Amino acid sequence: xxxxxxxxxxxxxxxxxxxxxxxxxxxxxxxxxxxxxxxxxxxxxxxxxxxxxxxxxxxxxxxxxxxxxxxxxxxxxxxxxxxxxxxxxxxxxxxxxxxxxxxxxxxxxx
Amino acid sequence: xxxxxxxxxxxxxxxxxxxxxxxxxxxxxxxxxxxxxxxxxxxxxxxxxxxxxxxxxxxxxxxxxxxxxxxxxxxxxxxxxxxxxxxxxxxxxxxxxxxxxxxxxxxxxxxxxxx
Numbered sequence: 001x002x003x004x005x006x007x008x009x010x011x012x013x014x015x016x017x018x019x020x021x022x023x024x025x026x027x028x029x030x031x032x033x034x035x036x037x038x039x040x041x042x043x044x045x046x047x048x049x050x051x052x053x054x055x056x057x058x059x060x061x062x063x064x065x066x067x068x069x070x071x072x073x074x075x076x077x078x079x080x081x082x083x084x085x086x087x088x089x090x091x092x093x094x095x096x097x098x099x100x101x102x103x104x105x106x107x108x109x110x
Numbered sequence: 111x112x113x114x115x116x117x118x119x120x121x122x123x124x125x126x127x128x129x130x131x132x133x134x135x136x137x138x139x140x141x142x143x144x145x146x147x148x149x150x151x152x153x154x155x156x157x158x159x160x161x162x163x164x165x166x167x168x169x170x171x172x173x174x175x176x177x178x179x180x181x182x183x184x185x186x187x188x189x190x191x192x193x194x195x196x197x198x199x200x201x202x203x204x205x206x207x208x209x210x211x212x213x214x215x216x217x218x219x220x221x222x223x224x225x
Binding site for chain 1: 151168214
């Protein structure tokens with residue numbers, strides 16, 4: 001059974017700092033990996049999707065990497081802003097299921 | 111304005127009562143999903159439907175039921191058999207196919223509370 005873990009559970013940084021969120025998964029036979037953003041009491045917004053054959057994807061200040069063999073992904077956020085404050089969820093597709101991690105709650109302080 | 115709508119935003123359930131959560135999409139997506147999110151946890155799949163008049167159980171289907179009579183609508187009923195229904199419920203849709211293969215688009219969620 002696929003398990004997804006995200007570290008740290010919570011992170012607080014000053015504005016302007018570069019930061020890395022981590023995601024690990026137990027079964028490397030994945031189809032893709034996605035990073036989502038969730039604002040308090042809201043639904044999820046897809047940020048980046050990395051296919052299993054890809055190593056990374058970039059969108060603006062966000063860069064996600066995937067190392068399938070080691071079961072790891074990172075989400076790099078450059079020059080963080082207070083508007084980046086949210087919970088970031090990692091999810092992997094394997095065996096016709098989308099399995100989510102518990103999320104990292106990010107706070108960017110002005 | 112395309113998207114997914116969920117109603118109500120908050121729902122209160124009394125002991126022994128069945129309640130139904132609404133999910134509607136106008137994205138012309140074939141596949142729709144229901145997830146449950148508990149505090150500090152990731153999302154868990156309750157049910158999903160890849161086509162009208164067909165649906166499959168997810169990982170935590172016990173105590174829930176669904177129907178898919180129209181492409182646009184995928185209501186979720188939380189039955190009295192679900193003993194711990196307090197959670198945040200999220201509906202999602204995708205173009206079609208296997209869950210997770212295409213990007214899923216999420217609604218704003220319904221928070222269910224037990225009185």
